[in-house]
Amino acid sequence: MNPISSNPPHTVRRSPLTSFEAAHVRRGQHWLNGERLRTYSLVALVCYGVFLLVYLYRTEWQHRPDFGPLAMDFLPFWSASFLALHHHAIDAYNVVALTAVETDAIARDPGVLPWLYPPTFLLAVYPLALLPFKFAAVVFLGGTLALFVRVMCAIVPGRQTVLLVLAFPGAALVLVSGQNGLLTASIAGIGLVLLRRQPVLAGICLGLLCIKPHLAVLFPLALLCSRSWRVLAAMAATAAVLLVVSVLAFGTGTLAAFLHNAGMIAGFVESGRAALARIPTVFALATLAHVPAAWAYTAQGAAALIGAAAVCNAWGRECSYELRAAVLICASLLVSPYLFDYDLTWLGMLIAWCVRHGLARGWKRYEREWLVGLWFVPIAGVFVVMQLKFQFMPLVVAATLWMLMRRIAQERREPAVLEGGDVQSEPSLVPFQGLQR
Template sequence: MRLYPLVVLGCYVLFAVLYLVRLTGRSDMNPFVMDFLPSWSAATLALHGHAADAYNVHALSLIEIAAQPRFATANGILPWLYPPNTLLLVLPLALLPYTAAAVLWLGGAYVLFVRMIRTIVAERQAMLPALFFPGAIFVVSVGQNGLLTAALAGYGLIALRRHPVVAGVCLGLLCMKPQLALLFPLALLCSRSWRALAALVLTAASTLALALLVFGTGTLSAFLHNTGIATHSIESAHATLARVPTIFALATLLHAPAWLAYAGQGACALAAAAAVGYAWGRECSYSLRAATLICASLLVSPYLYDYDLAWYGVLIAWYCRHALNEGWGRGEREWLVVLWVAPLSGMLIIACGPFQFMPLISLATLWMLLRRIARERRAAPVLRRSGE
């Protein structure tokens, strides 16, 4: 647990040096944290009273190129695809220059993520794997928000048992990325966590209402229109499907028709929802419940990217917390090592295939969790009888 993270850190440093060497004198290479451009640019437009233009690809691109001139030579576009309440969340970033805003946003999310992991797993040995988790470093390098969403999900689950209202607020803010938040209300409903569920709904509704009051109702219709961009990019395979860890991408890469790919994704989503109902509907270890919810949330939407696999870090932490107390099963530690390195698979392995195996890893992990829950529930009556 000390050696492997340090080796990975050495790889990060080597990659950064090679990138900087190649970057010298070239204008056709994408800058680091490029995916942060839409967030800062959308915030800039909103701050100057043009919030609806954040959903206008042409207007947004002008701000992006002004902030990062290298982007003008890059292929493709970077649209703003988030709901208006997310625009309200990123608005303060426009008060800072681009570089300072990127450091604050990404660095702050990284610190929150590491502290959240350390709260779940209090062992000192967990620090290095959390600090140098490939999924975390990958998110920072591309400039995405996967660490922030993972931290919100993690802190929400940490607070749920003792501070349900705080948990509901965290999970309500998670609606900044709605496709990742779909199963959380189901889990709260199954566990009868009424205060947390009410706080979640109230937080999501109030932040959206406030955003529409500040930015105008046109931003909501513009957001709904822009969701078609994401859908079209996946359906037409314009998106890099090697970086989309979903059953839909797996089926599409195997040349299945769109209807069959969507049917497979729908079946996967139903299985994930059933798993959450099974874990949260009856008594079992809270750590296993939390890990199941995190894992299942990555199996619902066809619109998911490899930077969202930073959630694997939260999953690993909850599973470790349970296993450190109750013992490890055969192969479980080795499987968590696979999950630890898995977020890099889209760029390093699948792109050379291509065969999108990441949803299969998530499904296998979900099955492992459900088996452990079933084993725990079978053992509970035996332990109670022996105690009598």
Template structure:
């Protein structure tokens, strides 16, 4: 099994040297697709150059011109550090008190006084346990350690999935990564855990389960992983996942007390009501529920539409992980479907699309491409940027349609493969 994987990787690397679009023609030659190695370098380099220019402009406006309307960098990191500070000083429950949390946030960043809104802590106590060491460091040093560590994890995992020299620039230039770093969010960490879990599943099932269990610090993104393990009969991974979830919850209860759980649930309910009533930045929430609300659909209709999409995503994952098909398609289906489950997804979570792109590239290079598939991967690569720039301008949240279309395409490829492959066991040894 390991020898076969090494052969597949070697073959994929050989094909990538001739460009991602290599495809056998009728005369035995391999005409190169327009998305060749040169463009795989050029486009990400252009994106990175734009990021540098924007960063310089931000520094000039904020540090040189002192323009008051320029927000600080990585503002979303404030609740992480402030909640960590309160937890480290024995006041974990206060992290869920908006007034007390805002006091700490304002001491750290005076810009909060001029902010038209609040920045609550909406994560479970398990996340608080994970970020608790952040307050050992000063705010900006803590952000540097947090952001760089999460970024290195994400990049390392994607490089494991797509082990080609040409992959590094598209990873670093991916707009989803830039959005996470600018926002100061934890999405690179969650994406790294999700990707690492799937990469480890065929190698060390128990550690794959541990990574999936840690991913439950954001439960709405992790909920499909145990389903996938169950469907492919990966019992060690499933047991390790459940054990990790149970252990982290017990540790957080012991550290912070049961009242933090009640406070977390209450905070989530309040946030859900705020979003449902349209009192949040809806253009930054790429879910079917928000798409319907931005089209002025009633709340009940929006929830029904979202439930239909979520159930379809669950069905695709169950089908992919029960039947024999290429593992990259299984992984891509699980990651894509995870972005369709929660009505309260945010645009920085679209960094998960980097994992989808990597898995689909692996499948395309080793199994061949259909017309338009590589162009769709370019669209996925641009999706976080399009969501940030275009959605607010047009007043329509179209990103869920991109996610749904991607999942439908993956499902179609899985159906084609399952029809062609003989029936075989798909337990831990081949999952």
């Protein structure tokens, strides 16, 4: 029996949750009520607005040269697109050629901003340079934010979800830096939302994660453990097709160039030349502590194995789907030694699945407080780790995974908790109705 698609005969379906307040009425009041969620979210949005006003004042009024353009990490995306559109895709992996395009785009020296992604991601950014840099950044970042909001609303329907997502510090970090964390988190989220009802479409979505393959490592393992063969086949086929198309479009040399640049960034991290405070991995933790590289890689490998074991446990045996999804997302953040803080936007998806589970099944003590802490983790690298010189963020992720596994074990020990299976709180697919037709 497939533990994902199984519907026990005694299942009693509940109507989809419509708001956080509905759960408070059923479960009793908690200090983190709907009014406080609104207030805290509005305060965060006001802070973002103040930051933007100060930035504009410094750059447009005072013309401060030490304030560079926002979304600087988007510059390699646009520049790689420019080179690909002009039939020089392989030069996207040439730091000198890429830097020349970046300098022309912003009329100043951008520093070293290499293109570090596989040729499959070139397909995703290919049309961006049809627009000027600033307009392309607005379209890309605004579009991925809108997609992220829709996915989060599919997991946790409710009026406050949009406000909470817009106030999420992880989203703000991605917008300011100009990165792709919102895109990859949304792709993973859509795949997990559609997995049980639209397996082929879910597999196609998950196959798109090949644009950042180190984030997708555990997804095939989860699908194998749950015997979700159609999803796994669709995911593999999508990844293979994208790879073939990208090689045909940009040449086989882009694959070798990608591997070369991957080795380059690995050297930066190993030597400490990269901003280790913004790399929330066990490897960065060990490197900051001056542990030899061999031992740091060993520790990272152990973290990856722990994540894989957690996924096998969660997806290979019966438990609520919300916890399965949360475990997969959480464990995926423990695998790669070269994760960056903007990838912690995935924690937003993790929080959403945990909230859905808590609203449907009830909360354990301090679970909500822990989720509040996770909400702030993406910006901890910039504001905390840089001061402490101690990379604690992977420890937070590992602790979250342990809490999720303990909750799963408890559900399995208590049949009453599992009664109704994982279909009691089926995610709302309304935002994706167009995809299902």
